[in-house]
Amino acid sequence: MIKCVALDIGETLTRDDRYWAAWAEWLEVPRHTLSALVGAVVAQGRDNADALRMLRPGIDLAAEYSAREAAGRGEQLGEADLYPDVRPALSALRSSGVRVVVAGNQTSRAGELLRAMDLPVDALTVSAEWGAAKPSHQFFARVIALAEAEPDEIVYVGDHPANDIYPAREAGLATAHLRRGPWGHLWADAPEVRATTTWSVDSLTELAEVITRT
Incomplete structure (x- = not known):
């Protein structure tokens, strides 16, 4: 039972629409570009954050997340x-x-x-x-x-x-x-x-x- x-x-x-859209806007890339990369890493069985790393090799995701919050462009859910x-x-x-x-x-x-x-x-x-x-x-x-x-x-x-x-x-x-x-x-x-x-x-x-x- x-x-x-x-x-x-x-x-x-x-x-996850808003989550990925916010990252695309922050990194100044088209939403479709990031969506396509997310799809690619998903199909490969990889971490979805690898899509962000493909766009910005060497990116410090924690630092970027903090920068977004400081800029008033942080995580939102409603x-x-x-x-x-x-x-x-x-x-x-x-x-x-x-x-x-x-x-x-x-x-x-x-x-x-x-x-x-x-x-x-x-x-x-x-x-x-x-x-x-x-x-x-x-x-x-x-x-x-x-x-x-x-x-x-x-x-x-x-x-x-x-x-x-x-x-x-x-x-x-x-x-x-x-x-x-x-x-x-x-x-x-x-x-x-x-x-x-x-x-x-x-x-x-x-x-x-x-x-x-x-």
């Missing part, structure tokens, strides 16, 4: 960045008695912005606050503690096989691969993903229906 649903953030709850099924699906899960938590690889600033949105969840945290990021074992050990359930009573939901599905499965969690965003669509039907994930879903609405029937 699933007692807790734990969710990734980027391209699970939130669209209601418009949520996928439309997020609030209804999370509310449906909580109404069914399932604990709902959010834990993803994000900055502390993103954590602050997400908490300000008052999502219908029981707990929300990000990797920067834990000092542990996916796909590390430490991150998923923290997820299990946050879930307040046994590993096989938790389902971790995400779009990225290497960061979400495989390590969550290794930690003993059930998994749901979401066909959303570039990673989710690219690998949705890959045999190794289908063989590893507990459920493959096209939306959080579908996920809520599956979990409440389980």
Whole structure:
């Protein structure tokens, strides 16, 4: 029986459109150029930040992030960045008695912005606050503690096989691969993903229906 649903953030709850658009504007390159490079590194199974490194070899991403914040052009997240099924699906899960938590690889600033949105969840945290990021074992050990359930009573939901599905499965969690965003669509039907994930879903609405029937 699933007692807790734990969710990734980027391209699970939130669209990454504004994130990448802001980087393109900061680096003064066309949005399409950066989008194409993100697609290329995704297809190669690389870190998506490699797209920025391709544009600016040797870039210090932490320093650039700080410079953006200082210039008033830092990270932003708001209601418009949520996928439309997020609030209804999370509310449906909580109404069914399932604990709902959010834990993803994000900055502390993103954590602050997400908490300000008052999502219908029981707990929300990000990797920067834990000092542990996916796909590390430490991150998923923290997820299990946050879930307040046994590993096989938790389902971790995400779009990225290497960061979400495989390590969550290794930690003993059930998994749901979401066909959303570039990673989710690219690998949705890959045999190794289908063989590893507990459920493959096209939306959080579908996920809520599956979990409440389980």
